[in-house]
Amino acid sequence: MKILIAATGVPGYLNPLLAVAKLLMKHNHEVLVLTSPELKVAVLATGVSFRPEIPESKTYFLHARDTPKRPDTASSMEMFAFEMEHFFARSISAQAASLELALEKFPADLILADSFYFGTLPMLMGPRSERPLIAHLGMSVLNLGSGRNLPKMPGIFQELQEEERMRRERVLLRPTQLAIDRALIGLGCDTLPCAALESMASLPDLYLHPGIESFEYPYTSACLSQIRYIGPIPLPSTEAPLPAWWHDLDKKKRLVLVTQGTIANRDFGQLVGPTLEGLAKEEDVIVLVTTGGRPVDSIPCEIPSNARVAPYLSFAQLMPHIDLLITNGGYGTVNMALAHGVPIVAAGLTEDKEEVSAHVAWAGVGIDLRTNQADPVILRKAVREVLETPSYRSRAQELALEFASHDTEKELLSLLEGCVRAKFGSASLERELYAWAG
Structure with a gap:
């Protein structure tokens, strides 16, 4: 197969697609990655062929700074709506033009894009016979922000939930729909036949979701037959070695890992600091902190004796413990x-984190503090509850079994190859595979 991979100019969206690209190349498929020029080095470093989007694309995530200034007091929902209008919808035209130009040089059988690459929508709105097959790879919870499948929340009156739904419609859904429809009309397309924040899952020929069904609200898979859960994507190995203090830890104590990631980590006073303060006197706990590459002195509190800090930690090596x-x-x-x-x-509460955190609580695998600024006392109480209530770990272990039931590499290859085979016929695919295999 010839597969054109299209990635939004965000490293966190590109990396899973690069892992898929490496997997496809391992099985003798021809792959080209199309993304922002700023990410050329990251793509070529993995040995995958690269093509830049058109020069005026400005789809690299740092170009979001060129948009109108976001309101300082904006809620997470308002911030999401702002980014959808001023970054993602704005990028549709450049992404669509880049796809068309890439296909002239690289006539792909299938386009595989991340689930925020809205530049595939103009093709998806056109005749299926005049475009390659299109598959999307999920980057977060399904139908992020759509609000259609919000579960009932214990202790919250139905009237308040209805008010929240109406607010979501007013603040996020309607402005996003208008922004994306406006971009499509500007390209000579019709308006979307569905809700904008559901379009990336409902319109492609195939939607690959790197997760499991039990972590998603129940309506999604029943309504969208093209969704396929494939378990965790094996990311390229860039793991840091474990620090020297790891080997000296008292493994009889409970190990608690705290992270703010590598992007939303400008203010460690939001979560890392409150965690260290809240758990400083917990003698049965050792707190492991990763700063995501930032200096350790960025942490705005004293490091307690029961904490260990490193700029990077190998999650793959740590998680089993x-x-x-x-x-x-x-x-x-x-x-x-x-x-x-x-x-x-x-x-x-930033980016997709509010909904991911809500899924944690809904799935029964933990507690959602529903804040962007953790309080040390409240956080300590939540930690004690999760550690001392067996149902949280047992539920997490149930989900681990579901993850383990997936052979991600086999399933991903089977689904992509099957999609092409269904359109072009098995004989054609087998001839191409034989030719590439030499």
Whole structure:
């Protein structure tokens, strides 16, 4: 197969697609990655062929700074709506033009894009016979922000939930729909036949979701037959060695890992600091902190004697030993923890983190503090509850078994090859595979 991989100019979206690219090349498929020029080095470093988007694309995530200034007091929902209008919808035209130009030189059988690469929409809105097959790879919880499948929340009156739904419609859904439809009309397309924040899952020929069904609200897979859960994507190995202090830890104590990721980590006073303060006197706990590459002195509090800090930590090596993850809701980190049966305390409201954290609570694998600014006392109480209530770990271990039931490499290859085979016929695919295999 000839596969064109299209990635939004965000490293966190590119990396899973690079892992898929390496896997496809391992099985003799021809791959080209199309993304922002600023990410050329990252692509070529993995040995994958690279093509830049058109020069005026400005789809690299740092170009979001060129948009109108975000309101300082904006809520997480308002911030999401702002980014959808001023970054993602704005990028559709450049991404669509880049795809068309790439296909002239690289006539792909299939385009595989991340689930925020809205530049595939103009093709998806056109005749299927005049385009390659299109598959999307999920980057977070399904239908992020759509609000259609919000579960009932214990202790919250139905009237308040209805008010929240109406607010979501007014603040996020309607402005996003208008922005994307406006971009499509500008390219000569019709408006979307569905809700904008559901379009990336409902319109492609195939939607590959790097996760498990039990972590998603129940309506999604029943309504969207093209969704396929494939378990965790094996990311390229860039793991840091474990620090020297790892080998001296008292493994009889409970190990708690806290992280704010590598992007939303400008202010360690939001989660890392409150964790260290809240757990400083917990003698049965050792707190492991990663700063995501930032200096250790960026942590705005004294490091207690029961804490160990490193700029980077190998999650793949740590997770089998961890008793609890404290996170601001990064989807990849949450997935990794659940794949190892680790329960979670989540505290994050930026980007997709609010909904990821809500899924943690809904799935029964941890507690969602529903804040972007954790309080040390409240956080300590949540940590004690998760550590001392067996149901959280047992539920996380149930999800780990579901993760383990997936053979991600085999399933991903089978689904992509099957999609092409269904359109072009098995004989054609087999001839191409034979030719590439030499």
